[in-house]
Amino acid sequence: MTNIDELKSTGLKATLPRLKILEIFQKGTQRHMTAEDVFRVLLEERSDIGLATVYRVLTQFEQAGILSRNNFESGKATYELDEGKHHDHFVCTACGKVEEFYDAEIEKRQQLVAQSKGWVVHEHSMALYGHCAQCAQNKK
Amino acid sequence: MTNIDELKSTGLKATLPRLKILEIFQKGTQRHMTAEDVFRVLLEERSDIGLATVYRVLTQFEQAGILSRNNFESGKATYELDEGKHHDHFVCTACGKVEEFYDAEIEKRQQLVAQSKGWVVHEHSMALYGHCAQCAQNKK
DNA sequence: TTTATTGCAAAACCTTTGCATGTAT
DNA sequence: ATACATGCAAAGGTTTTGCAATAAA
Numbered sequence: 001m002t003n004i005d006e007l008k009s010t011g012l013k014a015t016l017p018r019l020k021i022l023e024i025f026q027k028g029t030q031r032h033m034t035a036e037d038v039f040r041v042l043l044e045e046r047s048d049i050g051l052a053t054v055y056r057v058l059t060q061f062e063q064a065g066i067l068s069r070n071n072f073e074s075g076k077a078t079y080e081l082d083e084g085k086h087h088d089h090f091v092c093t094a095c096g097k098v099e100e101f102y103d104a105e106i107e108k109r110q111q112l113v114a115q116s117k118g119w120v121v122h123e124h125s126m127a128l129y130g131h132c133a134q135c136a137q138n139k140k
Numbered sequence: 141m142t143n144i145d146e147l148k149s150t151g152l153k154a155t156l157p158r159l160k161i162l163e164i165f166q167k168g169t170q171r172h173m174t175a176e177d178v179f180r181v182l183l184e185e186r187s188d189i190g191l192a193t194v195y196r197v198l199t200q201f202e203q204a205g206i207l208s209r210n211n212f213e214s215g216k217a218t219y220e221l222d223e224g225k226h227h228d229h230f231v232c233t234a235c236g237k238v239e240e241f242y243d244a245e246i247e248k249r250q251q252l253v254a255q256s257k258g259w260v261v262h263e264h265s266m267a268l269y270g271h272c273a274q275c276a277q278n279k280k
Numbered sequence: 281t282t283t284a285t286t287g288c289a290a291a292a293c294c295t296t297t298g299c300a301t302g303t304a305t
Numbered sequence: 306a307t308a309c310a311t312g313c314a315a316a317g318g319t320t321t322t323g324c325a326a327t328a329a330a
Binding site: 071073090092093099101103105106109110113114117118119120121122123124125126127128129130131132133136137 | 211213215230232233239241243245246249250253254257258259260261262263264265266267268269270271272273276277
């Protein structure tokens with residue numbers, strides 16, 4: 001399925017800004033990007049796409065399930081391609097790198113805790129903050 | 141130890157705004173509060189304390205270890221009394237209630253996952269979003 | 281041609297800061 | 306007396322929105 005078809009299948013018109021932004025995420029140079037990050041890439045490519053459009057498209061892509069949003073402690077929202085595989089994040093507070101992980105046991109315990117208190121969990125966010133292997137090494 | 145002493149012991153002068161704000165959290169009417177929440181209570185009490193001061197005091201209290209800050213998905217920071225017991229949060233997306241929980245197994249797995257990848261975790265945030273027991277019940 | 285989308289500028293929102301004034305020690 | 310804290314208003318950073326112009330279907 002082409003990107004054009006993918007967009008149309010979600011009810012979104014296949015416009016140039018949307019195609020460009022989708023490609024930026026697919027190109028994969030940087031997996032987690034803020035609106036500003038995306039806008040900067042567009043500027044470098046001399047695409048005349050406004051920042052407001054970037055925000056609008058990111059929101060639409062999130063609602064369409066194309067991207068997923070994360071709110072880390074930086075105060076800016078970051079987006080990544082939604083590949084349907086749930087995962088949590090580790091954020092390096094030294095270099096800013098974001099890595100992903102999944103632990104079935106943690107997921108299971110979350111459900112158990114929720115059940116024991118009668119909650120119904122729809123989603124969760126979990127992020128570990130610290131130093132990645134590389135930055136921890138450099139500190140020594 | 142009085143609140144005055146508690147403040148002084150952290151190097152903060154025992155001013156009226158600081159004492160008032162500390163009391164609001166200790167009164168415990170609402171455990172998790174945004175700057176705006178605190179400001180609203182102060183307004184009701186006719187204390188002439190500015191919003192900027194509320195922000196400054198909350199930041200200072202966090203650095204002093206009196207309060208701890210959480211960034212849930214609302215976009216606003218919330219604060220709660222720091223009683224030294226680490227815990228995670230469950231946020232009800234229907235009524236806004238925040239409950240706390242602690243699961244030793246989850247904490248242990250987080251460390252294991254981090255170790256296996258060479259990360260050094262300094263802190264983490266984890267929040268489950270969904271319906272609390274009461275709101276889940278009302279949906280039926 | 282009809283309806284959605286865009287760009288721009290302005291506004292909204294939460295939070296921080298400069299500065300003159302006031303207060304705790 | 307001195308250093309710190311406050312209030313106000315202004316500015317900061319991120320995100321949203323109104324509207325006329327434009328592009329997709």
